[in-house]
Amino acid sequence: MQETAIQELNISETAIAENIFAKANQSSSRNWREVIQDYTELTKPRIIVLLLITTAGAMWIASEGKVDAFLMFITVLGGAIAAASANAINCLYDRDIDAKMERTSWRPIPSGRIQPLNALIFAIVLAIISFALLTVYANLLAACLAMSGIATYVGVYTIWLKRSSTQNIVIGGAAGAIPPLVGWAAVTGELSWAAWVLFAIIFVWTPPHFWALALMIRDEYAKVGVPMLPVVKGAEVTADQILLYTLLLVPVSLLLVYPCNVMGLVYALSAVGLGGAFIYKATKLLKEPSDRTVARSVFKYSILYLGLLCVAMGIDSLPVAHISGEQAISLLQTTIAILIP
Numbered sequence: 001m002q003e004t005a006i007q008e009l010n011i012s013e014t015a016i017a018e019n020i021f022a023k024a025n026q027s028s029s030r031n032w033r034e035v036i037q038d039y040t041e042l043t044k045p046r047i048i049v050l051l052l053i054t055t056a057g058a059m060w061i062a063s064e065g066k067v068d069a070f071l072m073f074i075t076v077l078g079g080a081i082a083a084a085s086a087n088a089i090n091c092l093y094d095r096d097i098d099a100k101m102e103r104t105s106w107r108p109i110p111s112g113r114i115q116p117l118n119a120l121i122f123a124i125v126l127a128i129i130s131f132a133l134l135t136v137y138a139n140l141l142a143a144c145l146a147m148s149g150i151a152t153y154v155g156v157y158t159i160w161l162k163r164s165s166t167q168n169i170v171i172g173g174a175a176g177a178i179p180p181l182v183g184w185a186a187v188t189g190e191l192s193w194a195a196w197v198l199f200a201i202i203f204v205w206t207p208p209h210f211w212a213l214a215l216m217i218r219d220e221y222a223k224v225g226v227p228m229l230p231v232v233k234g235a236e237v238t239a240d241q242i243l244l245y246t247l248l249l250v251p252v253s254l255l256l257v258y259p260c261n262v263m264g265l266v267y268a269l270s271a272v273g274l275g276g277a278f279i280y281k282a283t284k285l286l287k288e289p290s291d292r293t294v295a296r297s298v299f300k301y302s303i304l305y306l307g308l309l310c311v312a313m314g315i316d317s318l319p320v321a322h323i324s325g326e327q328a329i330s331l332l333q334t335t336i337a338i339l340i341p
Helices: 002-042 045-062 069-093 116-137 142-159 168-172 179-188 193-216 220-222 235-256 264-289 293-316 325-339
Strands: none
Touching: 002 069, 002 116, 002 293, 045 069, 045 179, 045 193, 045 293, 069 116, 069 142, 069 179, 116 142, 142 168, 142 179, 168 193, 179 193, 179 264, 193 220, 193 235, 193 293, 235 293, 264 293
């Protein structure tokens, strides 16, 4: 009887061991996929996509629609890796407040799925890869600009301004405006006035984009003590500032038409139309500044606005669609004269 009990115990132990081994193999296989997913999430890929659109748009304009496909690929890839590095460091530094916010508590570092040291090493490796790619296959200026984007996003926005000033988005937004400079420099090896206008467009676009998001989640920012404008000044002041920057965005975007003369009528009409719709949504938000649904509408449209504006740049750069800035201004003046005698 005792021998039977021992045999049953051995069989039971063997079954348990086999079950544990099977689960371990299954867990190991699953964990590799999860690790890749976690490191991907650390880079905030949805934000990167928007930056890549502006990089590609700048390259298209700089080359007058004749950009080299390989150079485009390398520059976009290098820019994406640089942005991924900056976002990973941002997640590393903000892990304490991310853990307290419902929207970000699931991120890999605060949830414990990635250790801080591993995240730092990952970010450094990404920065090195980005610099090497852009230096070898584009040029040193493009590579240095990409690194300056990392430095600005991490040093100026994340470490200095995000937790100390309501102007964090305004000044720190310069980091998000650097990708067009990278694209332009990769094609031409220099930065013309048109490149800086592209920088200015993104710089002016950033506050209404992020303040609309801040209006949606202002309670979470207040909970962790981040002085976003809606938290410190309130929804009405924020909506007023969103409208102000949106109004400024239209004339800034038209600088590519005149005096830079790199965009024509197709882009001019698109910029006015898209900007007009943006102003309309901002005006609606001003009437209902505490309505999160309206704020969400402004936020979503801001993304659509930037994407379609870059598409308009690409179309306008095609030879069949290009009309000079002077011709566009003349045509617009004629149209206005006809409509308003």
